[in-house]
Amino acid sequence: MATLRRPAGVSFCARSVCVSVCVCARSVCVLLLLLLVSGGVGGVSAEEYDYYSWPLDPLQTGRFYAKQPQCVDIPADLRLCYGVGYKRMRLPNLLEHETLAEVRQQAGSWVPLLAKRCHADTQVFLCSLFAPVCLDRPVYPCRSLCEAVRDACGPVMEAYGFPWPPMLQCSKFPLDNDLCIPMQHSSSHVTQTPVSKVCPPCDNELKADTILEHFCASDFVLKLKLKEVRRDRGDRKLIVAQKKKKVLKMGVLRKKDLKKLVLYVKNGANCPCPQLDSSLSSAYLVMGRRLEQQLLVMAVHKWDKKSKELKFALKYMKSHQCPSYHTVFQ
Template identity: 30%
Template sequence: MLLTLVLALLAQPLYLIAMPPEWNLPSMPTSWALPFGSSHRCVPIPSTMQLCDKIGYREMRLPNMLNHDTVNEVMEQTKHWVPLANLACHKEIRVLLCSIYAPVCIPQLLERQIKPCRTLCEAVMRPCAAVMQKFGYAWPEILNCEQFPPETDHMCIKATQRTDCDACPNNVTYESVIGNYCVNNVAFKARVDSITKESGGFRIRLKRRVRFFKSTGVSRRQKRSIRSVFIQEDSSGCACGTLEAARNDSSKRFLMMGSVSPDGTSFSVTFLAEWQQRDRRFKWAIRKIRGSRRRSRAGEISATSAGSAGTNSSESICTLSQLNEPIPTSTSLGRRGGRGNRRKRKNRRRKKNNDRRRRNRKTSRSDSTAAASDRAPARDGGTSAAADRPGRRRRQRRNRDNDSRDRRGYAYDKSYYKNYQKS
């Protein structure tokens, strides 16, 4: 028995050593033996499982906490949680979900189920429940935090030590931008002038020009008077890399989202991200926000003219169908707007209008000349106007050349037209 236990310890997978130590994964006591004839088994996590791929371990324990017995069944159930995980409402949302659907598997402890700690579940539930409610879903019963053991239990997974804050994530995705836009009441783009440390957070002073994408419950006077915002410091003492980038370069633009105080005197920022113009996911999210804003304005105008109430500006994109929509490739997601493109469009419109005016002027002159020739008596005493048709064509060419010379700024030359008529 002792020899078997030693061999089992030597055969323990190496990836268990690389797991975060904060997970409280149990070690093998000397009094435990190998489970023979166990109903559970260790199964490799497939790379096609987006939710739990590269989560920190390679094998999961089946059946899981929800009695899913096959890998296909687990993949079918976890794909519905991918949009919520991509919202990045909390850093440990994937750890919590994977510890339930694809729990870590230790071959020597197949009969022991390693659950997430209650503190981990509560930490994830606080921000993510509000996001799910905004998208029309309640916090599910399978994630009820009361069923998980406390953190003092050595057989549970607790949250890892965080390195970044909730307000300034390192990895900004399309889902995180849309999710924070739906949850928060205020969203705008601005440049940072200065950052000062205050009690409980940082005071960010903005430059003059602030462009709002969403301002629910904010008056025009409040939007014009905004000069600074406050970002609360996390209790974990995390470092916000976005604030450091704002300190180093004042020319960078930032996307800020948050809420306004009830008295309307201060703005609290809960999402801060650098404006990434070349990132196609960020660009697609901003384009969706702008499109939703234009549609909401059009709906408000039509509803006002019809005498009915308008709709909310963020309701059109706060759906799971928008989160599941595929993002276009970089080739089809070209840059719209910009100074150069606006100037080109303006020049094309000006040229098109000038060409239209020129054609109308030529047509009116030709018609007036033809009408005058029809009213004039025919040459050689004739009575038919068709006999003077060659002369009318010459007059049309003369008027056309005269119009082109006037556009170039040349003076009227009588001798030129006399020689032209003789030829």
């Protein structure tokens, strides 16, 4: 086994026992980190440590913080990192968010991506940045972990019309021979469940929580009927029946948009969409965003009058308090 070396060490205290951990061989450091994240070493879990003497940011962003880095409890309403395996996080985090309010705002828009189960390590990767585990020095995800999640989830994001965001550019993360968080699942087992081949906007359960999440993340929400659906340059183009629509959330829509309403399922020309592949006689609940000059569909459901979940969601839409986050896909 690799041995620990003592020079230039970092320190932390577990309960009343202080331990000095020096700069160590990568295999030992990563093992220690994973043990802490997954439940602790010798019965002591990660959240029971007090940390001090934070070193400089290894990525050298040049950011100067008004407050000293600290360990805080991961908020119960930070849904992105619910059940991640540890209870305390470093603040400011590794994306330079300095307050929990800012973390909540920015992390909220990633929750729908978790539901797509595009990679088994998506939560590990995102939470290592949004809510990094409290160690004496910040530990970033390995570049290979970033690349694996990007390669698996990037196409899902592209299906919604959004590229992989610059803030998660994988080249800025450390190589695997440095101290970093590696992949937890092999490339042959990248997903927890088989990924559906259905167009992503069509692959959402008619559940109240899901509807309200998309309601908050969408620029506009409509009840409508469709006049025609056609393929258009790799997209699926939805022509809305003019007199058969009701605005539930106006958002960025303008009056001239409503006069001749055309929506797009991005990259949806060839993937199945059960709601749209059958008869168009029923009404639809459509939630979407504006991207440049196009109105993109983020979620589409058949309007089922008998659905208790839909009735519940519609009842609380007006009073529902949405988080005021900026979408990470911008």
